[in-house]
Amino acid sequence: MNIARWPLTGVLLAAFLPAHAADSMVVYTKGGANPAAMACITCHGAEGEGMAAAGFPRLAGLSAGYMRKQLADFASGARANPIMQPIAAALSAEEADAVTAMLADKPGPEVERVDRTAAAEGPGETLALRGAWARNIPECVACHGPSGVGVGDAFPPLAGQSAQYLAAQLNAWRQGTRKNDPNDLMGHIARSLTDDEVKAVSAYFAGLTDQGAAR
Ligand code: HEC
Ligand code: HEC
Structure with a gap:
């Protein structure tokens, strides 16, 4: 009919x-x-x-x-x-x-596990594992979980996303087009990062999976 x-x-x-x-x-x-x-x-x-x-x-x-x-x-x-x-x-x-x-319900990607206490190499991994406390930037894994696999409903995975997408989100917070995080947690962090740090930390988390790095 x-x-x-x-x-x-x-x-x-x-x-x-x-x-x-x-x-x-x-x-x-x-x-x-x-x-x-x-x-x-x-x-x-x-x-x-x-x-x-x-x-x-x-x-x-x-x-x-x-x-x-x-x-x-x-x-x-x-x-x-x-x-x-x-x-x-x-x-x-x-x-x-x-x-x-x-x-x-779909499976997430295979993520390379990095111990939080590992010696951090380079600016991306240093931010991810240690933060930059002199500028009140906590280490990303404190909220996003070990290797950035995500924690619960509040903290999304970073591993499994591409460097391009991750950097775009950090820049959206810096520019104020994304302002949806509770208590401006991410807004404060993103605005405290330099351009080079945005690139480095995005490349770091993207590199923990084939998905993020390959394409
Ligand atoms: C104090 C907790 C906290 C810390 C530390 C933190 N984040 Fe976040 N992050 C959040 C929350 C909460 C969200 C989700 C906000 C929302 O509801 O959209 C988020 C979301 C994100 C997103 C968006 C992901 C997506 O799928 O769109 C990116 C990218 C991100 N964070 C990167 C980082 C990086 C890089 C660091 C370290 C420099 C970091 N975060 C440290 C709490 C945190
Ligand atoms: C024409 C392309 C397009 C289509 C169709 C589309 N999306 Fe999206 N989606 C995007 C883009 C681009 C983003 C990233 C936006 C940004 O940068 O904030 C996104 C982001 C998202 C996010 C946020 C992911 C995160 O990690 O924060 C969710 C959830 C989402 N889309 C769900 C959906 C659903 C559900 C549908 C179908 C009903 C859909 N999308 C259809 C392009 C699309």
Whole structure:
């Protein structure tokens, strides 16, 4: 039946379809009910691995709670991004719940384990493992976990993302287009880093996985 030819039937059907009907794979591969909620797969990759060269982040293995917060922050503009804002705003809550739960269940990348007490070599690893306390910059692994694998819903993984994406986020905080972190934790840290430090620490975490480094 072509629903479009019976507008009233379509409206009634939409009204009575259960709210939990969002199918995570349909949202991911074809998009949400609202056409502005474009298919995630186009940019975030067949398995949610992201597209490093284009700056599209990995979603596979990220916490569902973290991803739902980001979608809400894109929609509200607390994390300003011209690509994700209209997509996040067009996703229904049920669609966002379903697609983030599906992505969180996917495996994360293989991460090279670096002991927090290892001798840090170079500026990137020094920031990651020791911070720069003279400038009130805590070591990244204190919040993002050993090797930057992420901790719970609040602290996303850094390992598994590309250097390009990581640097873009740090620069977004420095420029004030991303201002969605509780208590300005990341804002303070990012604004305290030099350009060279942003590059070095981004390259360091990207280099802990094949995913981040290779492409
Ligand atoms: C046209 C490309 C494109 C499409 C389609 C797209 N995204 Fe994104 N997504 C991006 C870009 C670019 C970013 C990084 C934005 C930034 O720099 O802040 C991003 C970031 C994200 C993030 C934040 C990840 C993090 O580590 O903080 C989430 C979550 C996300 N997208 C979910 C989705 C979902 C769910 C869909 C499908 C409904 C989707 N995206 C569709 C391009 C896209
Ligand atoms: C005091 C805790 C804390 C420390 C220390 C910290 N971060 Fe964060 N970081 C956070 C929080 C919280 C978020 C998520 C903010 C949000 O809700 O979007 C975050 C997010 C990020 C993101 C965005 C990831 C994504 O998927 O979009 C990057 C990049 C980042 N941090 C890099 C760093 C680097 C590099 C360091 C060390 C120089 C560092 N962080 C140290 C708390 C911290």
